[in-house]
Amino acid sequence: xxxxxxxxxxxxxxxxxxxxxxxxxxxxxxxxxxxxxxxxxxxxxxxxxxxxxxxxxxxxxxxxxxxxxxxxxxxxxxxxxxxxxxxxxxxxxxxxxxxxxxxxxxxxxxxxxx
Amino acid sequence: xxxxxxxxxxxxxxxxxxxxxxxxxxxxxxxxxxxxxxxxxxxxxxxxxxxxxxxxxxxxxxxxxxxxxxxxxxxxxxxxxxxxxxxxxxxxxxxxxxxxxxxxxxxxxxxxxxxx
Numbered sequence: 001x002x003x004x005x006x007x008x009x010x011x012x013x014x015x016x017x018x019x020x021x022x023x024x025x026x027x028x029x030x031x032x033x034x035x036x037x038x039x040x041x042x043x044x045x046x047x048x049x050x051x052x053x054x055x056x057x058x059x060x061x062x063x064x065x066x067x068x069x070x071x072x073x074x075x076x077x078x079x080x081x082x083x084x085x086x087x088x089x090x091x092x093x094x095x096x097x098x099x100x101x102x103x104x105x106x107x108x109x110x111x112x113x114x
Numbered sequence: 115x116x117x118x119x120x121x122x123x124x125x126x127x128x129x130x131x132x133x134x135x136x137x138x139x140x141x142x143x144x145x146x147x148x149x150x151x152x153x154x155x156x157x158x159x160x161x162x163x164x165x166x167x168x169x170x171x172x173x174x175x176x177x178x179x180x181x182x183x184x185x186x187x188x189x190x191x192x193x194x195x196x197x198x199x200x201x202x203x204x205x206x207x208x209x210x211x212x213x214x215x216x217x218x219x220x221x222x223x224x225x226x227x228x229x230x
Binding site for chain 1: 207218
């Protein structure tokens with residue numbers, strides 16, 4: 001079946017340091033998966049951070065970047081310099097084009113310390 | 115912008131009773147609504163997909179008899195957890211989509227259900 005595996009949290013990073021949260025996927029029933037990163041801040045819902053629908057392309061938002069790598073089936077989330085306000089739970093997800101049936105990873109809790 | 119509100123945010127019900135949760139889309143037309151559940155220590159599971167004027171599609175392990183959904187218009191959807199038991203506890207998320215957003219879902223903050 002389709003699945004998403006991401007870095008197991010919690011991940012603790014000092015402010016201004018770099019971050020990478022790994023995400024790999026398996027899309028056995030989806031020919032052209034769309035890939036997403038969602039973020040959930042405490043007490044809030046899931047917010048779309050970035051999405052990429054074409055293999056080989058990079059998405060970016062709020063200093064975060066992720067490249068859709070079809071060869072390695074990966075969509076790692078990176079940020080060069082994190083801030084305390086980035087503390088949240090990050091979810092990697094995939095979906096079929098035009099389909100809103102998402103498959104989510106388990107989530108990675110990020111804690112940024114001053 | 116597109117916003118999705120869910121209420122109540124938290125609720126507690128006695129084992130064997132039912133609980134209704136609501137989802138309101140603001141700023142766009144929610145042609146499709148997806149209901150998810152995150153059980154403790156698990157990721158989000160899709161319960162069902164609802165599209166206005168179409169049949170609601172339930173995922174395996176979820177049924178209309180247990181989780182009836184109403185999606186009467188383009189701004190509102192509700193789901194009821196009937197006869198709730200301990201295994202039904204968790205965070206229920208509503209994700210809504212409009213025609214212009216391709217397959218991007220906008221999520222509410224969720225309804226957290228506890229069962230005593």
